[in-house]
Amino acid sequence: MKDFEKIDKLLCEAISSNNEPDEKLNQKIINEAKKRNRKKYPNRKIVSTVAIAILIAATSISVFAIWHLLTSKQVAENIGNESLSIAFEGEDAVIINQTQKSCGYKVTLLGIVSGKNISDFESTVENIYPGRTYAVVAIENDAGKPMPDLHDEEYGKVSFFVSPLIKGQDPKDFNIFEMNGGYSQIVKDGIMYRIVECDNIEVFADRGLYLSIISSTSYDVKAYNFNTETGEITRNTDYEGVNILFDLPIDSSKGNYEKAEKYLKELTAQQTSQDQIDIEYLLAESTLIQDSVQEVIPDEKGIITYKFDGKNLKADINIMFKEGQIGLSDNYYIDNNKILVFSRDIEGVITVMTYMKK
Amino acid sequence: MDVAELSQLIESYGKDVYGFCFKLTRNKHQADDLYQETFLRTTELCHKIDNAQNPKGFIIAIAAKTWKNQMRKYSWRHRIAKMISFQDDLHNEPQMIETNTPEGSTLKNELYTIVDTASASLNDKLKIPLYMYYTAELSVDEIALVLKVPTGTVKSRLYKARKMIKEYMEENGYERF
Numbered sequence: 001m002k003d004f005e006k007i008d009k010l011l012c013e014a015i016s017s018n019n020e021p022d023e024k025l026n027q028k029i030i031n032e033a034k035k036r037n038r039k040k041y042p043n044r045k046i047v048s049t050v051a052i053a054i055l056i057a058a059t060s061i062s063v064f065a066i067w068h069l070l071t072s073k074q075v076a077e078n079i080g081n082e083s084l085s086i087a088f089e090g091e092d093a094v095i096i097n098q099t100q101k102s103c104g105y106k107v108t109l110l111g112i113v114s115g116k117n118i119s120d121f122e123s124t125v126e127n128i129y130p131g132r133t134y135a136v137v138a139i140e141n142d143a144g145k146p147m148p149d150l151h152d153e154e155y156g157k158v159s160f161f162v163s164p165l166i167k168g169q170d171p172k173d174f175n176i177f178e179m180n181g182g183y184s185q186i187v188k189d190g191i192m193y194r195i196v197e198c199d200n201i202e203v204f205a206d207r208g209l210y211l212s213i214i215s216s217t218s219y220d221v222k223a224y225n226f227n228t229e230t231g232e233i234t235r236n237t238d239y240e241g242v243n244i245l246f247d248l249p250i251d252s253s254k255g256n257y258e259k260a261e262k263y264l265k266e267l268t269a270q271q272t273s274q275d276q277i278d279i280e281y282l283l284a285e286s287t288l289i290q291d292s293v294q295e296v297i298p299d300e301k302g303i304i305t306y307k308f309d310g311k312n313l314k315a316d317i318n319i320m321f322k323e324g325q326i327g328l329s330d331n332y333y334i335d336n337n338k339i340l341v342f343s344r345d346i347e348g349v350i351t352v353m354t355y356m357k358k
Numbered sequence: 359m360d361v362a363e364l365s366q367l368i369e370s371y372g373k374d375v376y377g378f379c380f381k382l383t384r385n386k387h388q389a390d391d392l393y394q395e396t397f398l399r400t401t402e403l404c405h406k407i408d409n410a411q412n413p414k415g416f417i418i419a420i421a422a423k424t425w426k427n428q429m430r431k432y433s434w435r436h437r438i439a440k441m442i443s444f445q446d447d448l449h450n451e452p453q454m455i456e457t458n459t460p461e462g463s464t465l466k467n468e469l470y471t472i473v474d475t476a477s478a479s480l481n482d483k484l485k486i487p488l489y490m491y492y493t494a495e496l497s498v499d500e501i502a503l504v505l506k507v508p509t510g511t512v513k514s515r516l517y518k519a520r521k522m523i524k525e526y527m528e529e530n531g532y533e534r535f
Contacts (some may be wrong), residue, residue, distance in 0.1 A: 004520070007520050007523065007524050008520070009494050010469065010473055011473060011477075011488075011520065011523070012476075012492055013470065013471070014470040014473035014474050015381065015473065015474055015477050015488070015489065015492045015493055016377070016493055016495075017376075017377025017378070017380055017387075017493050018377075018378055019376060019377055019380040019389070020372075020373050021368075021373070021376040021378075021390070021393055025367050025390055025393065026372060028394065029364070029368065029393075029394050029397045029398060030361055030364060030365060030368070030510060032394070032398060033361060033364050033397075033398060034361055035472070036398070067474075078404075121423070155502075155508060155509060159508060159510070183506075184506050185506055207410050217510075217511075264470050291434075297456070301487065301530075316475075337447055
């Protein structure tokens, strides 16, 4: 049996789950759903009327609009993001509708919007960087061949990397990967629509912003030229593949030099420290729970067990500490109230302790 | 969605959805909460379920999204120690590492434990498609659909997850892998 088959078979057996929901839990869900349904009844008619109104509006657009593409708002609706579709109707949204062609593909930048809590799909980083930017592009085959949809075997064979870029910042260091980005995508009537999102980039509006589209799974340094003196980013015309570059027409008055610099510093720090939190600083600001301090002895596999305050923790000490590492381990556990840390002294004695956050 | 439709969904997919929730949370109480929240959210988004296509994938996707949001809500700071089990309730001993392994426990059980432990240490990007594939038994195409990524990306994440698990096992003396 080949290695792949072995591990595949093993995974099938080892991580399949035998856990089942108990009947009481299922009944609890059904009861809760019944309760919620009762509350919804009075609104049912209104919802239906609104739904019909939306349907009429959408039909009217498709009949009368010359534009053959969905609007940014419609793309958000099709992806199931109602809040974002509303944001694309708002004053802060910018309708762009610019098209560029490259290497057999036609890409239209439909629109862009930025703001706090404007999407139904919350980003995990929004509590760190409040506010996100959303840009919508349509990608078509220039010869009119439909783009493969999700069920098509061809789907994903040509990948596109869509990323905002900042004038003055090397795109290999600052692109959507670093800017906590992501995307949602649909294919409708043979046209691929993608909503890309990242941290709010409006703070860079006074410097200049771009939107790049490359036929690649990640940023390709060969696709664009970065002028280190002027900070300009331009297309590499010799690039073999799609390498489109739009200027993002965000109101330059939204730029904020200080905030932008702070953000860049944070991103740079993250890149260099790999998201390290200053644990010693955090501990200095917290109170050690004396009763929580325990010396632990690893078992023959290197597993330590720590029980405190109704919690049971197990950890592989070989992973917690590098060979010869003394002091606090690089791994620790933080929740809303407590910090749990591991320490090893010169004799190899391992101590686990819990701090209460102030 | 009426109660009969919800019951039907629970009956058809409840076990797979619960298994997926349990793998993500590794704690019965949290798994129960996630499972309940997932089905209640499903009733709100029922207009988006395409029964002919992939209702299980749709529900699993809701579970994954709810899980990610809960992680954010509880402000866990992504520095949870690797290879760790953390239980809020001592009465729910983790499956991941058996504290009272019977003397006669087989090598196979140890093997399963180490694979399970290794899978738990992966980041969400790799762990979620891995559990979708092996625990919830979604196909690569279904995972691509629910995660809204190309099938190639799913394949590559599964490949990476297997590779990391394999490496972990080799580091722990299972050289035949």
